[in-house]
Amino acid sequence: ERNTTIPTRKSEIFTTAEDNQTQVEIHVLQGEREMAKDNRTLGRFHLVGIPPAPRGVPQIEVTFDIDANGILNVSARDLATGKSQAITITASSGLTKEEIEKMIKDAELHREEDRKKREIVEMRNKVDALAYELEKNLREHKDKFPASLVSEAESAVKDAKSAMESNDRDRLQQTINNLTRISHQIAQILYQQAASQRASQSTSHTSSGTGKDSSKEEVIDAEFEDMSKQ
Numbered sequence: 001e002r003n004t005t006i007p008t009r010k011s012e013i014f015t016t017a018e019d020n021q022t023q024v025e026i027h028v029l030q031g032e033r034e035m036a037k038d039n040r041t042l043g044r045f046h047l048v049g050i051p052p053a054p055r056g057v058p059q060i061e062v063t064f065d066i067d068a069n070g071i072l073n074v075s076a077r078d079l080a081t082g083k084s085q086a087i088t089i090t091a092s093s094g095l096t097k098e099e100i101e102k103m104i105k106d107a108e109l110h111r112e113e114d115r116k117k118r119e120i121v122e123m124r125n126k127v128d129a130l131a132y133e134l135e136k137n138l139r140e141h142k143d144k145f146p147a148s149l150v151s152e153a154e155s156a157v158k159d160a161k162s163a164m165e166s167n168d169r170d171r172l173q174q175t176i177n178n179l180t181r182i183s184h185q186i187a188q189i190l191y192q193q194a195a196s197q198r199a200s201q202s203t204s205h206t207s208s209g210t211g212k213d214s215s216k217e218e219v220i221d222a223e224f225e226d227m228s229k230q
Contacts, residue, residue, distance in 0.1 A: 002032070002104075004066075006066045006067070006068060006070065007065075007066060007067045007068045008065075008066050009063065009064070009065045009066075010063070010064050011061055011062065011063040011064075012061075012062055013059055013060065013061055013062075013079075014060045014061075014062055015055070015056050015057070015058050015059060015060060016050065016053070016055045016056065016057070016058050016060075017055055018055050019052075019053075019054050019055050020052035020053070020054075021050065021052075021055065021058075022048065022049065022050045022051075022052060023046050023047060023048040023049070023050060024046065024047050024050065024060060024076070025044060025045075025046050026044065026045050026046070026047065026062060026074065026076050026085075026087070027041065027044050028041070028042040028043045028044065028072075028074050028087065028089065029041060029042060030042050030095070031103055031107070032103050032104055032106070032107030033103075033106070033107050033110065033114055034114035034115065034117060034118040035114060035117055035118070035121075038110075038114070040095070040103075042072070042089050043074070043087045043089050044087075045074075045076070045085055045086070045087045046085065047060065047076040047077075047078060047083065047084070047085045048083075048085075049078070049081065049083045050078050050080075050081070050083075051078075051080060051081060055132070058078060058080065059078070059079040059080065060076055060077070060078055060079070061076070061077045061079055062074065062075070062076045063075045063076075063077075071088065071089070071090055072088070072089040073086060073087070073088050073089075074086060074087050074088075074089070075087075119169070120167055120169060120172070123169065123172040123173065123176065124164050124172065126176055127160050127163055127164050127172060127175050127176055127179065128160075128164055130160070130176065130179035130180060130183060131156075131157050131160035131161065131164075131179060133183065134153055134156065134157055134179060134182060134183055134186070135157050137153075137183075137186050137190075138150065138153055138154065138157075141186075141190060144189065144190065144193060145186060145189060149182070149185060149186070149189075152182060153182050153186065156175075156178050156179055156182050159175060159178075160175050160179060163175040
């Protein structure tokens with residue numbers, strides 16, 4: 001961040017974008033613009049050997065460490081395995097005062113344009129995440145849903161993949177709303193079925209515990225003879 005006092009250190013957690021992704025690229029940038037392509041590349045490196053897992057599951061800690069001499073060390077570590085990789089960027093990679101001022105002015109000039117671009121990217125990511133979860137639920141629980149809902153969900157996923165190629169904000173928002181609505185219906189059905197199953201199991205357990213124990217409840221009359229009177 002601009003005007004940060006050095007030395008400084010900051011860490012952030014990132015994850016994978018695809019299922020079973022075993023490596024990630026760390027792209028180190030310098031600049032004020034919202035989009036990566038509009039900034040200056042300082043370096044790239046890869047972290048490999050990430051255990052295959054569904055996307056979003058791996059936790060990758062990326063740490064930026066700038067020392068008093070302006071030397072930047074960037075490291076990435078997979079929290080599950082401890083595997084790590086790093087890159088060092090020297091002070092000579094920095095910008096002149098004039099270049100920095102130009103970048104700041106350029107960012108101000110394109111602020112609104114960049115904001116709109118970022119908004120579109122975030123909406124696409126939202127569509128992608130919703131479609132992914134919906135498709136996963138269909139794959140794992142398809143037999144639990146009405147045929148009409150399955151058909152609607154499959155159509156929504158197909159439309160979402162097309163919408164992600166669009167820059168139309170209204171279409172993306174409509175797609176988000178539709179995916180969210182269907183996802184809520186599916187979540188409600190799964191919740192109700194799970195609740196019904198728990199209730200059924202509880203009733204069965206209670207019934208099995210209320211049977212009569214004949215050995216304890218059967219009363220047998222016995223004759224008693226007072227021998228003291230004989």
